[in-house]
Amino acid sequence: xxxxxxxxxxxxxxxxxxxxxxxxxxxxxxxxxxxxxxxxxxxxxxxxxxxxxxxxxxxxxxxxxxxxxxxxxxxxxxxxxxxxxxxxxxxxxxxxxxxxxxxxxxxxxxxxxxxxxxxxxxxxxxxxxxxxxxxxxxxxxxxxxxxxxxxxxxxxxxxxxxxxxxxxxxxxxxxxxxxxxxxxxxxxxxxxxxxxxxxxxxxxxxxxxxxxxxxxxxxxxxxxxxxxxxxxxxxxxxxxxxxxxxxxxxxxxxxxxxxxxxxxxxxxxxxxxxxxxxxxxxxxxxxxxxxxxxxxxxxxxxxxxxxxxxxxxxxxxxxxxxxxxxx
Amino acid sequence: xxxxxxxxxxxxxxxxxxxxxxxxxxxxxxxxxxxxxxxxxxxxxxxxxxxxxxxxxxxxxxxxxxxxxxxxxxxxxxxxxxxxxxxxxxxxxxxxxxxxxxxxxxxxxxxxxxxxxxxxxxxxxxxxxxxxxxxxxxxxxxxxxxxxxxxxxxxxxxxxxxxxxxxxxxxxxxxxxxxxxxxxxxxxxxxxxxxxxxxxxxxxxxxxxxxxxxxxxxxxxxxxxxxxxxxxxxxxxxxxxxxxxxxxxxxxxxxxxxxxxxxxxxxxxxxxxxxxxxxxxxxxxxxxxxxxxxxxxxxxxxxxxxxxxxxxxxxxxxxxxxxxxx
Ligand SMILES: Nc1ncnc2c1ncn2[C@@H]1O[C@H](COP(=O)(O)OP(=O)(O)OP(=O)(O)O)[C@@H](O)[C@H]1O
Ligand SMILES: Nc1ncnc2c1ncn2[C@@H]1O[C@H](COP(=O)(O)OP(=O)(O)OP(=O)(O)O)[C@@H](O)[C@H]1O
Ligand code: SF4
Ligand code: SF4
Ligand SMILES: [Mg+2]
Ligand SMILES: [Mg+2]
Numbered sequence: 054x055x056x057x058x059x060x061x062x063x064x065x066x067x068x069x070x071x072x073x074x075x076x077x078x079x080x081x082x083x084x085x086x087x088x089x090x091x092x093x094x095x096x097x098x099x100x101x102x103x104x105x106x107x108x109x110x111x112x113x114x115x116x117x118x119x120x121x122x123x124x125x126x127x128x129x130x131x132x133x134x135x136x137x138x139x140x141x142x143x144x145x146x147x148x149x150x151x152x153x154x155x156x157x158x159x160x161x162x163x164x165x166x167x168x169x170x171x172x173x174x175x176x177x178x179x180x181x182x183x184x185x186x187x188x189x190x191x192x193x194x195x196x197x198x199x200x201x202x203x204x205x206x207x208x209x210x211x212x213x214x215x216x217x218x219x220x221x222x223x224x225x226x227x228x229x230x231x232x233x234x235x236x237x238x239x240x241x242x243x244x245x246x247x248x249x250x251x252x253x254x255x256x257x258x259x260x261x262x263x264x265x266x267x268x269x270x271x272x273x274x275x276x277x278x279x280x281x282x283x284x285x286x287x288x289x290x291x292x293x294x295x296x297x298x299x300x301x302x303x304x305x306x307x308x309x310x311x312x313x314x315x316x317x318x319x320x321x322x323x324x325x326x327x328x329x330x331x332x333x334x335x336x337x338x339x340x341x342x343x344x345x346x347x348x349x350x351x352x353x354x355x356x357x358x359x360x361x362x363x364x365x366x367x368x369x370x371x372x373x374x375x376x377x378x379x380x
Numbered sequence: 381x382x383x384x385x386x387x388x389x390x391x392x393x394x395x396x397x398x399x400x401x402x403x404x405x406x407x408x409x410x411x412x413x414x415x416x417x418x419x420x421x422x423x424x425x426x427x428x429x430x431x432x433x434x435x436x437x438x439x440x441x442x443x444x445x446x447x448x449x450x451x452x453x454x455x456x457x458x459x460x461x462x463x464x465x466x467x468x469x470x471x472x473x474x475x476x477x478x479x480x481x482x483x484x485x486x487x488x489x490x491x492x493x494x495x496x497x498x499x500x501x502x503x504x505x506x507x508x509x510x511x512x513x514x515x516x517x518x519x520x521x522x523x524x525x526x527x528x529x530x531x532x533x534x535x536x537x538x539x540x541x542x543x544x545x546x547x548x549x550x551x552x553x554x555x556x557x558x559x560x561x562x563x564x565x566x567x568x569x570x571x572x573x574x575x576x577x578x579x580x581x582x583x584x585x586x587x588x589x590x591x592x593x594x595x596x597x598x599x600x601x602x603x604x605x606x607x608x609x610x611x612x613x614x615x616x617x618x619x620x621x622x623x624x625x626x627x628x629x630x631x632x633x634x635x636x637x638x639x640x641x642x643x644x645x646x647x648x649x650x651x652x653x654x655x656x657x658x659x660x661x662x663x664x665x666x667x668x669x670x671x672x673x674x675x676x677x678x679x680x681x682x683x684x685x686x687x688x689x690x691x692x693x694x695x696x697x698x699x700x701x702x703x704x705x706x
Contacts, residue, residue, distance in 0.1 A: 111567040112538075217655075244422040244423050246634060246638055248638065249637075249640075249652070250651045252640065253648045256648065272640075273568065274641060275640050277640065278640030278645060278649065279640070311569060312569060315571065315572035317568075317595065317600065317601040318597055318641065319596060319597050319600050320643065321600070329572075329573075330573070332540060333537065333539075333570075
């Protein structure tokens with residue numbers, strides 16, 4: 054089977070320009086240089102049709118940058134993201150619309166001066182997927198798909214609750230019949246009881262419209278619930294990808310193991326935390342070799358010197374750790 | 381032993397143009413020495429205002445209109461702002477979600493910590509205060525504390541800043557700490573570090589801790605007892621073990637069902653339908669009725685009272701399973 058989406062050697066560098074303080078200090082003889090952040094650093098993976106692939110990792114590890122490149126709204130520094138058009142459900146939809154992104158903050162991504170009916174139909178009309186005369190019927194159907202009362206068509210975004218706004222955002226994405234959704238912390242801003250509603254909606258939509266997802270979340274409980282496969286990132290690199298069962302039961306990479314150990318869980322109840330030590334290093338000057346070595350309890354001198362390659366250690370299970378060479 | 385904090389029927393209301401908003405409406409609970417109590421609930425349920433009420437930090441149009449806040453035998457709600465000042469940062473400390481609520485960006489950590497100590501103990505020397513500051517930084521897991529003391533807040537990561545603000549809360553060995561979403565902005569790995577240090581501190585120093593969060597799983601990991609809040613009221617409270625094993629209030633049951641977990645993979649999450657009613661426009665009767673599967677006539681007319689159960693457990697619902705009442 055061919056993947057529907059293939060990401061190859063994808064990288065994104067950001068130049069962090071000097072702030073005023075550094076500029077001032079330079080004038081009095083110090084030498085601050087512009088710094089480069091390797092936000093995403095030579096990443097490879099593929100996604101098969103109908104999969105939900107979760108992306109986890111600590112703040113600043115490059116999840117959003119990766120998601121934006123996959124969605125085509127940020128151009129890579131190097132590398133490629135390829136979508137296999139032959140597997141598309143709707144081959145007549147322009148390729149630019151195939152991937153849609155759903156953001157964390159439904160409020161800032163919706164135009165506050167537009168009514169819901171216009172928010173949802175703007176792109177389909179522009180791309181001539183529907184005619185202006187079909188607008189109302191089409192918007193009604195879209196709202197019903199995401200569980201919103203069509204009576205709300207004439208409302209503005211501020212007249213909705215957070216969960217309802219997120220539904221409007223999803224309706225807008227669905228309106229162009231996408232094949233692939235990139236969800237970036239799409240439920241993080243919602244109340245717990247509303248999160249469950251939206252997670253269920255994502256799963257229903259996937260089944261109904263044969264969608265494929267890249268699902269970014271810092272909440273590992275959510276990732277475990279929704280994903281078929283998980284990508285674990287650390288300081289711009291993929292350190293492990295695994296099918297969900299493997300991720301949960303036999304994580305290979307020491308970072309993944311540490312991450313899972315820190316997840317609060319209802320079923321475990323009160324417990325003694327044994328957290329990994331140390332801070333997340335600055336992405337501006339990541340540690341040499343294996344980025345994780347300053348926090349890794351298994352680190353050896355080799356880990357400091359040499360970057361471990363991401364290797365397949367079991368079918369569909371990849372990990373980047375030198376420990377796997379010894380076994 | 382008497383509890384450190386005993387809140388009884390607290391009523392904190394906001395007198396807004398649009399009407400009276402009962403942010404805290406008849407809240408009662410207590411915390412013993414060395415005990416950790418979790419206060420959970422969704423956005424707007426009144427968690428922070430409960431904490432602010434204890435700290436004497438409720439500003440107009442908000443006002444504590446009834447109830448008592450008994451701290452080691454003294455009713456705080458009757459104190460003037462000046463008298464409260466003597467407790468804040470000394471006997472009672474607060475940790476906020478954003479550590480910059482505590483930290484001053486333009487002062488070295490050292491200066492801030494020494495000031496916090498000397499503000500409550502005029503007789504301590506600068507050098508002694510510095511030593512205590514350094515030791516407290518070590519206590520919350522900050523390595524090379526001597527060096528860190530000389531730094532400014534912006535030179536720290538978010539997790540480290542939060543640990544500094546915890547250290548500042550600990551400085552004067554308070555009897556009670558109120559922590560409002562202290563780990564919500566942190567990564568899980570750092571959250572684990574902070575939780576483990578707080579647990580240790582409370583055990584070792586017998587500090588009472590109120591841990592405010594929207595995350596039931598975090599509470600399950602850290603707290604001894606939990607209070608579940610909905611629309612200004614505590615709807616259920618009891619030991620973490622009892623409530624996780626056997627939630628009785630329909631809202632608690634819904635909350636637990638909506639937490640994703642490995643065990644429920646592949647099945648839809650149990651969801652609580654609808655949304656929280658406006659706090660300015662609560663229905664007569666039970667505030668949860670529009671989302672409750674067990675609601676009946678009575679629920680829409682009368683507010684359910686607290687039912688007292690074994691093991692200091694309380695539920696505010698008409699449908700407490702028969703045979704559980706004491
Ligand atoms: N436009 C930008 N300019 C400069 N640096 C950037 C930019 N966008 C992201 N970065 C940097 O790239 C790195 C990765 O950022 P990214 O937002 O992708 O992380 P993330 O994993 O999504 O984090 P979070 O969990 O906090 O959302 C960070 O160090 C960030 O500071
Ligand atoms: N200054 C104020 N004026 C009017 N109403 C207020 C004020 N501060 C808080 N409230 C209201 O009091 C209620 C309780 O607020 P509180 O901040 O305690 O909620 P919370 O449970 O801490 O929520 P969150 O999880 O979002 O922090 C809310 O309905 C809020 O809108
Ligand atoms: S390569 Fe070395 S430092 Fe990196 S995770 Fe493996 S053992 Fe740890
Ligand atoms: S009192 Fe009635 S509406 Fe309220 S939680 Fe209990 S059963 Fe539901
Ligand atoms: Mg992000
Ligand atoms: Mg709050």
